[in-house]
Amino acid sequence: MEGAYYKTKESVEEYIHLAKDVSGAELIEKLKPFLSQNSLLLEIGSGPGTDWRILNESYKVTGSDNSNEFLNHLINENPNGEFLELDAITLKTDKKFDGIYSNKVLHHLTDLELINSAKRQAMILNDNGIICHSFWKGEGSEIFKGLFVNYHNEVGLRDIFEDYFEILSIENYKEFEDDDSLLFIGRRSKLH
Numbered sequence: 001m002e003g004a005y006y007k008t009k010e011s012v013e014e015y016i017h018l019a020k021d022v023s024g025a026e027l028i029e030k031l032k033p034f035l036s037q038n039s040l041l042l043e044i045g046s047g048p049g050t051d052w053r054i055l056n057e058s059y060k061v062t063g064s065d066n067s068n069e070f071l072n073h074l075i076n077e078n079p080n081g082e083f084l085e086l087d088a089i090t091l092k093t094d095k096k097f098d099g100i101y102s103n104k105v106l107h108h109l110t111d112l113e114l115i116n117s118a119k120r121q122a123m124i125l126n127d128n129g130i131i132c133h134s135f136w137k138g139e140g141s142e143i144f145k146g147l148f149v150n151y152h153n154e155v156g157l158r159d160i161f162e163d164y165f166e167i168l169s170i171e172n173y174k175e176f177e178d179d180d181s182l183l184f185i186g187r188r189s190k191l192h
């Protein structure tokens with residue numbers, strides 16, 4: 001579901017400032033046992049680019065976002081980087097990847113949009129491709145700063161992804177408070 005917050009220069013500058021000391025370094029460590037070094041990795045919703053830079057230490061990364069403001073920032077800061085304008089739901093690209101990663105992005109999708117995204121992710125992954133996504137843990141949904149936020153639990157994530165992915169791990173972790181977040185790791189199933 002669309003919201004303006006990530007689309008204006010002022011709010012994107014605000015987000016970059018607020019998020020400057022946080023990174024998904026610990027999440028990326030959880031991904032590494034499942035995705036070998038130098039694999040082709042797509043990041044969805046790269047935003048400020050903090051995780052994009054960490055992922056680049058281990059993988060051949062393509063960053064992406066559906067916000068032009070974030071994309072301009074990413075390209076300015078990383079002129080040699082590879083970035084695509086991609087919507088998480090449709091993922092319109094002919095490229096194929098060994099892995100797809102996102103950190104606190106897919107909670108902006110409704111359940112139906114997330115099901116469509118999961119299907120597209122399976123289509124743009126190579127055989128045995130790995131997905132690694134973080135979510136806010138909880139029930140229901142709300143509008144926060146004008147943005148749709150969808151909360152998930154382990155059972156709900158299994159339901160959404162299991163048609164296309166073998167579930168490798170779903171772990172609670174702490175972003176701000178104990179167990180406020182979930183990290184989902186899956187492998188593309190042979191049948192889809």
Ligand SMILES: C[S@@+](CC[C@H](N)C(=O)[O-])C[C@H]1O[C@@H](n2cnc3c(N)ncnc32)[C@H](O)[C@@H]1O
Pocket residue numbers: 006019024044045046047048049050051064065066067070086087088089102103104105108
């Ligand atoms: C909470 S921020 C997270 C950014 C970054 N991953 C991080 O960890 O700081 C959400 C990001 O997802 C992007 N985003 C939101 N909805 C999206 C969609 N449907 N497709 C692609 N990107 C989206 C926003 O533009 C923003 O960059």
